[in-house]
Amino acid sequence: MDITSYVLLSHEQALRRRMDVVSNNMANLSTAGFKREDPLFREYVERTGNADAPTRTTSMVLDYGTVHDTSAGSFQVTDNPLDIMIDGPGYLSVETPEGGVAYTRAGYLKVAEDGTLTNAAGMRLLGEGGRPITVPVEDAGRLSIADDGTIKGPNGELGRVAVTMFDNEASVDPRGDGMFTGQGGRELTAAETRLRSGGIEGSNVQPIVETTNMVAILRAYQTSMRMAESMNDIRKSAIDKLGRFG
Incomplete structure (x- = not known):
């Protein structure tokens, strides 16, 4: 698996984590005193290169936990x-x-x-x-x-x-x-x-906000999947061309 695939996998894992948190917020819409949560991520930078090649950096996403919204419910x-x-x-x-x-x-x-x-x-x-x-x-x-x-x-x-x-x-x-x-x-x-x-x-979860978040997460995941499919097509094309050259 090349570095591009690792980056896409990292992104998709972060999206899944976001969806889990948003789903939990929606499930507690009627829970008294519930405080909605937001996922917290941090960037992990992978440095690659050697003496004959310039140093390159690749950013990945790491799950860093969750934070809860302290605003009061109604x-x-x-x-x-x-x-x-x-x-x-x-x-x-x-x-x-x-x-x-x-x-x-x-x-x-x-x-x-x-x-x-x-x-x-x-x-x-x-x-x-x-x-x-x-x-x-x-x-x-x-x-x-x-x-x-x-x-x-x-x-x-x-x-x-x-x-x-x-x-x-x-x-x-x-x-x-x-x-x-x-x-x-x-x-x-x-x-x-x-x-x-x-x-x-009451809970401070706002259903319209959480529903909007769900739609945004779904669209981001679909975009990531399309990118992965495009990368697979590029690899297949390269392999076919190398095969014909051989």
Whole structure:
């Protein structure tokens, strides 16, 4: 396989990766708090040549991972006073079944049978200092969440929802279940926290944009295939001519 074929293969692999990412975005169009992703590539330059020939460079594409779009999704009203949306940067902290901490923008909250506040998947929501929030079960239907995350019941304050912010969003990685993992986050104070209750944050995926991306990827792949076919025709023609010469 010559260098041209390697370059075309590199391009087609990058296009396939782009299509996988766009397809995943479309699949999560209705996922609460989902952040659309973009593939990240970098250029790999291959240098060829020797003492008798000038140095030549060939550029190829290498997959360098993905980055997620941190722009906020739209506010979707649920009329549940426990459902919240973070109005600004940051993530809700939840305790995973393995005992670790994960982060999410999906603000579906409910009170479990033991009185702890959990997300829709049953993971315990963490409040200030990384501690679970427990409320009286009999007050489950009479709770409210203030803009600063303070949870209030009929008899006063019961805790505060913690919002964790990462100064470097590149350190936040999706884990595949609507959750994120991250390192180096800091817990926002009450004065820095901004929440909206009675609804959740929708996905920030724009279907028209993603559909347009799919069409562009398909056309680029078709162009790459035509180039590969043209190169094959040139090789066949050269072989035929050499055969006749021999």
